[in-house]
Amino acid sequence: MTLPYNFSPGPAMLPPEVIEHIRADLPEWHWHGIGQGASVMEVSHRGKAFEQLMAEAEADLRELLAIPANYQVIFMQGGAWAQFAAVPMNLLRADETAHYVVSGGWSKSASIEAAKFGRVEVVASSESAGYTRVPARNDWLSTYGINSAIRPIDEGASPSSYTYVCSNETVFGNEVHTLPEALASPLVVDASSHFLSRPMDVAACGLIYAGAQKNIGPAGVTVVIVRDDLLDRAPKNIPSVFHYKHTIEHKSLFNTPPVFSIYATALTLKWIKAQGGLAEMERRAVARSTLLYNAIDNSELFNAPVETADRSRMNVVFDTGNADTDAAFVKFCDARGLMSLKGHRVRGGMRASIYNAMPLAGVEALVAAMREFEATLA
Ligand SMILES: Cc1ncc(COP(=O)(O)O)c(C=O)c1O
Structure with missing residues (x-):
């Protein structure tokens, strides 16, 4: 069977080898060669095999991205839109401001969503240029970076909780090719549409998230990578499923996870490793x-x-x-x-x-x- 070439933006094409593995595994999931008696969609997420699969997926991700030990990996639900809310819920302090770089519709939506939870300021935007570029680095780095010689944070302005950027704007087709360093606040990155297409300097970020359905798997799971020191900021009253620390304490198994998406993502991670x-x-x-x-x-x-x-x-x-x-x-x-x-x-x-x-x-x-x-x- 010859299929067309699929240029879909997401859900998007998965490696044929992964699809073939899933096809063969569909009636009965085999974990390291051992039949589990049912498909992966029909077994407990609290069974040993599935817990091992999640641990292996995390280990593979850590290896691929060289994730430092002081970062946690979480598998969440709700897509990137849930992260538009979860990020400010967990990180935006009441007396601080979240700073957003708007380089397309996704970062704009994220800034609007965050404003439901606290103070948000758009530091730089390329909207007037039709998002045909990322806002010039000096427009935002000079404003809020540690090296902010050009326009230091105004006296009396509230401190920055985090600086947010979408590193690949899927709709308008622009990409941040080098992440900024030396920002005054932790960098939060929506890397959904170029995640694992290149090495990434995790240590330059406070938090990275990516919905799976472009580069690494089917829709349903979102990978969040977050630095330890940011985890205690969250107020106690946010919903459990949005609470990063709570989710980490439950090893991403607080409630039933999207088992099939995680399974297929785990296979894709192995495929990426095998390709080099x-x-x-x-x-x-x-x-x-x-x-x-x-x-x-x-x-x-x-x-x-x-x-x-x-x-x-x-x-x-x-x-x-x-x-x-x-x-x-x-x-x-x-x-x-x-x-x-x-x-x-x-x-x-x-x-x-x-x-x-x-x-x-x-x-x-x-x-x-x-x-x-x-x-x-x-
Ligand atoms: C960069 C980026 N961020 C966020 C989203 C929204 O993702 P979701 O529909 O999974 O919430 C998308 C969807 O295409 C995207 O490409």
């Missing part, structure tokens, strides 16, 4: 995205609006400048087995989501379709 880890994921991401951006830049028809330095390696946004031509191109691709290239409804145009599981051949097929389509218009 995050250095190899990054090499592939660079190869795929360079090929596609070069094809767009060298074409007369297509245009990539995001500034070169901030272009996402995962979500390549492009258009022809004409909505009808965009729609015709998406249809042309569909007929060639290149699916889900339509851009997000708020952005329009096209978006090719090329996560870890996308083979280079998929991008080569897309580039060939772009050339063919352009030739039909000549």
